[in-house]
Amino acid sequence: MSAGPSAAPPATVTNSNASSHKMSAMGFEQRLRLMCARARQIDDEAGTGLSESERQHCLEEQREEIEALQSIFDTDFEAIWLASSATSSPPSPTSTFAASASQGASSSSSSHDSPPSPTASFTTAPYNSFLIDIRIAMPSPLLVVSSPPTATSSLSSTPSSSSSTTTTTSSSSSSSSSSSSSSSSSSSSSSSSSSSSSPQPSTSTTSASRQPPLPPPFLISHLPPLRLLCLLPHSYPSASPPLFALLSSWLSHAQLARLCAQLDATWQQQSGLVVVYTWAAWLGEEALVCLGIGQELRLLGGGGWGEVGGEGDRKGGERQKKKSKDEATCPCQDAPAAYCRAVPEGMSLHDDLALLRRWSKEMDDRHFRASLHACAICFSQKPGLECVRPACNHAFCTACMSAFAEALVGEGNLQALKCPDTKCRAPLSYDLLRSLLPHELFTRWEQLTLQRSLDAMPDVVFCPRCSQPCVEDPSDHHALCPGCFFSFCGMCREGFHRGKTCVTPELALKLMKLRQQERTLAEEELRKQKDLEQQVLSLKLVEEESVPCPVCSTSISKSEGCNKMICPTCGTYFCYRCHERISGYDHFTNGTCVLFEAAEIDQWEMQMAAMGAANNQHHRPPPPLGADGRPLPARRCPNCRQFNHKEARNNDMHCWSCRTRFCGMCNQVMRNVYHFRPNGCRQHTDD
Incomplete structure (x- = not known):
């Protein structure tokens, strides 16, 4: 079996026992039971024409498909046991009837009195089932437009929904009876449902008029997934297709039926081959194209059985014509409603709109947290977990936004609490401010907001x-x-x-x-008060850290350097310690004031030592080595006291640090070339 193309479709698969958000666990189990009963009927019909080798080939194909789907979607599958009605009764809805595929018959023996033997009949083996959540590929955002329910949609949708519910109950209660009784039960249920649904239109219209107004159109970038429930008969893929149900919370019954018909057409083209992967890939990539949904998604009121359309479903006559055509081609139109494969999970128009908006927002937040963003304040790349995003979708790191909000709230400038982007002035939301501000500042923001609202x-x-x-x-x-x-x-x-x-x-x-x-x-008064407080603090700092000029009284502060100061206003020289006017450096030589403070000298020496050490480390040449491989003895420079080594027995040495010329024998500074004489120091020695 082929596992399909290397690139997996945008879909995820979950456990088949997990119930959907609109379907209860009881309804999910009941649907699986009905699919198992249908699979048993198919296997009873197809099993007579299959040899033992063909049956084993079908099971082998299913195992290979399951392994391929597990490797692609990383999921668990279920083997559902269906006992023959002649040996035991079906398990109760509350009993455990699903076991792991790896456990097989050993798990199913706990639910039945007589476990099957290896030679059991073809129809009593466990069935493989799985539920796939298929993510819809969207090339561009969709504009969601909603329309209120009309009397026509209420009249057309209510009997269909009522008939579906009634027939489901009838079919589940008579699954083991003959086909004639089933058809009579279905017809009686349909007649009773149609008679009981006569007062429905007025009730539906009245309830629709009492509903809150619909929201304006909005854009979404992600759609909730389609849910594909599959159960593999034992004769699949040789003689029969897989049984499936297509569930959606935002598509109508007619549109789901259109997709089901397309899946049937795919099986007809690939009959005898595995098609589940092909189905999942096609639904993820081509479902919107098949339904004619391009740039706009239109939702009509009337519940999950109402019409959900694309761009071409604007006119009522065309919408009704398309709906009639889709329902006429629905493969489950003449079958019992329990076997209907198109299952709309939508309950009301408002719930569906809220689901679309919430799902798109959650997926956008997930992608935002998983990617890197450039902060528009500090211009640094930060992961999404360290960033915040206002309603305008501009990204800022949390540290910058917290400092921004704290500064504005501390100043009382609430009008500036907007998006820091220069081209966007969208206000910051309540939840965002609560996450950015500490408790004290957030309380202050609430008080100021209340005070201004009252004013x-x-x-x-x-x-x-x-x-x-x-x-x-x-x-x-x-x-x-x-x-x-x-x-x-x-x-x-x-x-x-x-x-x-x-x-x-x-x-x-x-x-x-x-x-x-x-x-x-x-x-404005609050801002003036804040400015006054800042001015008072500034004056206090000036009085503590500055001295006045002896001529113009300008306050001057010294950052570093000597105590001889010059006024930037009048150009007067004065002493920073005694504040006297001076002309040169005689004041520091004859008086008690010093030119440099001891702390300044210590700091300067530390800086020079650090610079000299770095310079020496960078420019110091490696010491020459002797015959034994050890460094030769070094001489200190008489000027800077740095170590120097002789080169080629020459006592005429030049300090590598200060470039002073000195003698290597007497260690004296040489002023001329006449230092080396016959009765004096020799220029070349072996030491």
């Missing part, structure tokens, strides 16, 4: 006793404090005086204008 309300005044916000009656300006229960007039801030005019209309107008100006200037 913006024209009917809110503050109690003159306890400063609590109060609501003023605009008719008579009466206000009652909820804190101290003081009843006062909102105009004059005195005790309330009903029926008496406290101020003239002209004065009342002036007071109202003054109150409005106070609210408008509240932010």
Whole structure:
């Protein structure tokens, strides 16, 4: 068997026992039971025409396909045991009927009285089943547009859903009966459902009118996965296709039926070959193309059985015509509803829209956390786990955004709490600020926000006793404090005086204008107060760290260097220690003041020593070696005291550090070439 192309389709496979988010565990088990019963019927029909070698070949093909899918999708498969009705009854819905494929019949023996022997019939072996979550490939974002439910969609969708539910119950209760009783039960269920669904349209229309308004169109970059439930009959792939059900929370029954028909066509083209991988790849890559969904996804109200369309499903007549055509070609149209393979999981239009938005947001966040982003503040590359993203989708590292938010909240400048990007001024959300700010600053932000909101309300005044916000009656300006229960007039801030005019209309107008100006200037006053605090701190620092010029009194501070200062304003020279005006360096020679402080000298010597050590380490030549391989004796330079070595027995030495010329015998500095004489130092020696 071929495992398919090397590149796996955008799909993941999960355990078949995991129930979907819209389907209960009981409904999931019931669907698997019905698929097992259907597989038994197929195997009973196909098994008579297959030889033993062909049966073994089918099982071998299934095992190879399972191994290939496991290597591609990295998942576990289930072997579901289906006992013959002649030997034992089917297990109860609450009993365990699924076991690991590796355990086989040993696991199934715990659920049945008589375990099968190796020579058991072809239809009593365990069935392999699996559930694949197929991720839909989207070349570009989709615009989701929703439409409210109409009376036509309610009339057409309600009986279909009711008939499906009723027939499912009928089919599950009579799975072991004859085909004639099953068809009569199905027809009776259909008639009863159609008769019971007559009052449905008015109820559906009334409930739709009471629903909240639909959200505006929005863009999504990821779609929830399609769910492909497969069960492999024993005659697959030689004589029969795999049984499957296609589940979706955002597609309608008609569209799922269209996809099911395409899967059937693929099986007809590749009959006798394994097709599950081909199905998964086609659904992931071509499902939107098959449904005509390009740049826009339109959702109609009416539940999961309503119509979900693409760009071409705008007109009602075309939509109804397409729906009728799809349902007519649905392979499960004439079969019992329990065997219907197109299973829409959507419950309501609002739930489906919320699911689409939530899924796209979660996938976007997952991709954001798994990638690197350039912070627009510090311009450094940070992983997504160390970054935050406002609603405008600009990425910033958490450290920069925290410092940005803390500085603005500390200053009280709440109006600047927006996206730091120069071309975007989107406000920062409540949740983002709560994650960036510490508890104290976040509490301050809440208080300032509340205070400014109250200041913006024209009917809110503050109690003159306890400063609590109060609501003023605009008719008579009466206000009652909820804190101290003081009843006062909102105009004059005195005790309330009903029926008496406290101020003239002209004065009342002036007071109202003054109150409005106070609210408008509240932010400016807060900023001025903050600037004043900064000025006080600056003046305090200037007084502690600077000295005044003896001529113009300009405050001057020394960062480093000598104590001879020059005023940048008037150009006066003065001593930094005694603040006296000086002209040269005689003040530091004859007086008590020193030119350099001891700490300055120590710091300078440390810097020079560090620079000299680095320079010496870099420029020092390697010592010459003697005949025994050891370094020759070194002479110290009489000037800088650095070690130097003789070269070629020559006592005329030049210091490598300070370039001083000195004698290697007497260690004296040489001023001329006449140092080496017959009665003096010799120029060449062997030491």
